[in-house]
Amino acid sequence: MQQATYLLGAGASHKAIPTLSSFNSSITNFLLRLKNDIKDENTLSILTNNWIPLIQLASQHASIDTFAKKLYLTNDVSSLWKLKIILSAYFIHEQSVEHESEQTAGLKSYPRYSNQPVDPRYDFFMAALLRHSNDRPTLPENLKIITWNYDSQIEMAYHPYGKIGHNDDDLLRRTLNIFPCPGKEYTKGGLSAEPSNIIKLNGTAAILYSETASSMEFKSYRKLFYKEAIEQILMLIRYSGEQINNPNFISHGSSVNFAWELEENWISKNAVTRAKDIITESDILVVIGYSFPVFNRDIDRTIFGDNSLSKVYIQDTEKNILGVQSRAKMIMNLRDTEFELDTNLDQFLIPFEL
Secondary structure: OOOEEEEEOHHHHOOOOOOHHHHHHHHHHHHHHHHHHOOOHHHHHHHHHHHHHHHHHHOOOOOHHHHHHHHHHOOOHHHHHHHHHHHHHHHHHHOOEOOHHHHHOOOOOOOOOOOOOOOHHHHHHHHHHOEOOOOOOEOOOOEEEEEOOOOOHHHHHHHHHHOOOOOOHHHHHHHHOEEOOOOOOOOOOOOOOOOOOEEEOOEOOOOEEEOOOOEEEOOOOOOOEHHHHHHHHHHHHHHHHHHHOOOOOOOOOOOEOOHHHOOOOHHHHHHHHHHHHHHHOOOEEEEEOOOOOHHHHHHHHHHOOOOOOOEEEEEOOOOOHHHHHHHHHHHHOOOOOEEEEEOOOOOOOOOOOO
């Protein structure tokens, strides 16, 4: 049985989450709209004096990730942590859904990049590939996923198929076997050697703060109803203000772990190592919405440095696909490997080998 691996980039979620060209403006507009509706002076002050100026600085760079790496390289730990919290708040908003009771009450959400919290192509992907079982459906044993995206699209798409309770995040992440798992306690020497099915190279931008428990609660996989999402975002704003003004501030509480933090962040390093192990054992690679940018080149070379791929499928726009193929060949050092290109973006490509 041939081992197939999906490699996902931002283009794989573009029907629900903005890509590079519109991400900065989308997150800025959201914070400005939020500012107009906040009544609490302390919360408003944190948003106005901390969050919005940081995102405005980010908008001066090519992307949010570029700005994040600048903060990392300049050792601005506080601002990098705050940026991760802002990203989490924004993704909570973009991926929230309106409950029927909220619609009946006339509660309308802020305009979002998309009216679809989950890119519908993930639903097709799940329906096509999930296998029936006595417990709950599972993805094929010969399928792995490596994603650069820190959204929760995969998790949210699986949720209705798994028949998992609205609040049962632990069961959902155990079923999907994702690494790293938000909320799971990892110790540096205590990571399980058991392989993961899904690797999120940049972690997950979705965290919820429980004021009553005064601690971070990670519930990144379930669909959040809109009112609940806004309440969590307001709590995140207050939490970030408390931590930034704390003289004993420690960078924690965010489930975003950028892959390029691997020298200081051992969870990031372990994610890259696990991705490399998956590629080493893979025969087929399916690349969707990922351009192999210069920004990620060192990580990509590490992951693909020891591969024996026999075939690579690439699904991208007609404008970009040949450039993606060229960069993939160079980074993976592929000369005789067969490539198949697909510019039909209506649904995710499913290789014949699966």
